[in-house]
Amino acid sequence: MFGFRFVKFQPSEYVMKVRNGKIVKEGVGLSFRYYAPTTSVIVVPVSSIDVPFIFEEITNDYQTVTVQGQLTYRIVDYRKTTQILNYTYNLRKNQYISDDPNKLAQRVINIAKVLTKKHLEQMPLREAIQSSERLAQSITREIMQNAELEKLGIELMGFSVLAILPNKETMRALEAQAREQILRNADDALYERRNASIEQERRVKENELNTEIAVETKKKQIRETQLDAERSVSVKKNEIKEEQLQFDTMMEEKKQQLTELSIANSKAQADAKAYEMSAVMKSLEGVNPALLQSMANMGMNPDKLIAIAFQGLAENAGRIGQLNITPDLLQGLLSESNNHQQQQGGRSR
Secondary structure, eight states: TTEEEEEETTEEEEEEEEEEEEEEEEEEEEEEEEEEETTTEEEEEEEEEEEEEEEEEEOTSSEEEEEEEEEEEEEEEEHHHHSSSSOOTTTTTTSSSSSHHHHHHHHHHHHHHHHHHHHHTTSSSSHHTHHHHHHHHHHHHHHTTTTTHHTTTTEEEHHHHHHHHEHHHHHHHHHHHHHHHHHHHHHHHOOOOOOOOHHHHHHHHHHHHHHHHHHHHHHHHHHHHHHHHHHHHHHHHHHHHHHHHHHHHHHHHHHHHHHHHHHHHHHHHHHHHHHHHHHHHTTTTSHHHHHHHHOOOOOOOOHHHHHHHHHHHHHTTTTOOOOOOOOHHHHHHHHHHHHHHHHHHHOOO
């Protein structure tokens, strides 16, 4: 009535009541009566504001990438903000009388865009599309130190880069290149496995050969030990044979000495007998041969005497005219000879 009205604001709104160009009342979530012809109201949001963004930039190797993300800010110095931007609120239409509140978000995005461009211009494409987190951290630090934001009276609460994507053609090329690299890596892995298998097989064969060499070396050592043992046995046998030969030689020498001694003794005995015979013969030089014959026949067997008698008859056959020897006479002589032999045998027994 008569231009007086009542208004109530939300707790998320900071309100400044201005009358005649002066702030007469301010605070969060105010409610008051005002006179419409002379009163203006400035309304600033207290809560944080999320602003998504998406824009294109060029990398160091002249490739276009799309940067997509979101930033969050809030107004901390309301008077600074309202001094630069028009936050006057039309209470009748329940809207701002200008589009400055919307321009604030764009100003913040422009600051972030400038800083993003500066960083991406220093990166090649491959590095750029993999630097989302690093880029977000760097831009956050730089925005917080930005003088323009301080003048605007706002504070950055968060900045995140959701994706940095190249265009479709470049993406397909990168995918093809990455796919080829993966295939090459797979081939390399296969070759490495084969090489590892070959190397392992080589080691196994080498170990087998080393084992065979060790076995052969051990066999050689065993054979050499056996040969040494056989040589020792042979040497010992040769020593024994040599000792046996020396013993046999010594025995033969002794036998030779014994033979020579025996020959000397036999010679001495023969000389003694010869001397004895010579002495006997000298003593019988003047004796009648018939007498010697008779002496030799003494004690001789009758059959030998008969044989000698017949020998004498044969020698003097020219002097004998006729001699008759009858069988009875010869038989009688032989029987007497046999009887004499039996008697001699009985005596000897």
